Amino acid sequence: MKRIAIDMDDVLAETSIKIIDQINSRLNKSYSHDELLKDNSLKMAFYQDYQSNNQFLWEPGFFLDIAVKDDAVEVVKQLQKKYEVFIVSAATEFPESMKEKLVWLEQHFPFIGWQHTVFCGHKHMIQADYLIDDHEKNLITFSGKPILYSALHNLHIQDYERVNNWKEVAHMFI
Template sequence: MKKTIAIDMDGVIADVEEQFLSWYHRDYGVRYTREYLIGLNEDNAFPERGVIRKFAHTAGFFQTLPVMPGAVDAVKRLMDNFEIYIVSAAMEFPLSLGEKLEWLKVNFPFIGWKNIIFCGDKSIINTDYMVDDHIRNLDSFKGKPIMFHAFHNVSYDHHVRANNWNEVIALLEADL
């Protein structure tokens, strides 16, 4: 039986950082860089407090997310040796449910519906590994967590960090 991996969507296979920066520039006329965001959190990432939550509650936000570099090829490769589940705490943003499902159909059509889990609290996930960018999800996880690098988690070091998909593959394949 294959080992199992829960893979988060936002910030792991979907590039929300790029979307935040792009939408902020579109709406406020100021272009910030990824480096600007480093060390900030989602509440104070931009001068206008709450703008990230505003974007996440806007129709079209999740359906138009760019794919994280290397994610498609990495997930396909991992499927050779692991059972993959895409897991998203989508309940926080009700508009995201349909949009995330459509996004997965377009960008990850090889992931079957039985391997997509939309939930509110990821502490119920019982896979062998979890790749996620949020500490709150990794801290409660009972398997082996892998923290995917994001601007909001740079000051944390109590989980194994992967800065990109090549590092995720190396960590998981080394553990086979």
């Protein structure tokens, strides 16, 4: 059975949406995800705000209530019938996040289980046939087939097979 490793933030979870909400409420701004997608200078301004004000990532609770990506639950459930599915999340930078991510997975993806969940720093020691991830730093060192999941911060990257949503993941694998 082939093995698929799946990232959490901005792949299973709408993490960027929550980050935008946090920046808006903390800095009294009004960024919207759709506008950031279209307007590059707005995106640069947003990332500048984010880099200087991202302490909320370390605060208890941040990772608990992030929305699930459309169709992710149904497609991962389907993938599990044909593949060994692992969730692999770069989480050890955020000590509070790991318990919260386990709770979140148990709530939305109870069919995965702690046995198939990995929290790490670097991902280059992960052995799998496929990795679906939004960060080039994780894909570039991956020894299997890397698949880029589209996110606000990776739209300029050309070097990977790309999926834009979970319907496209289903089309690719099922």
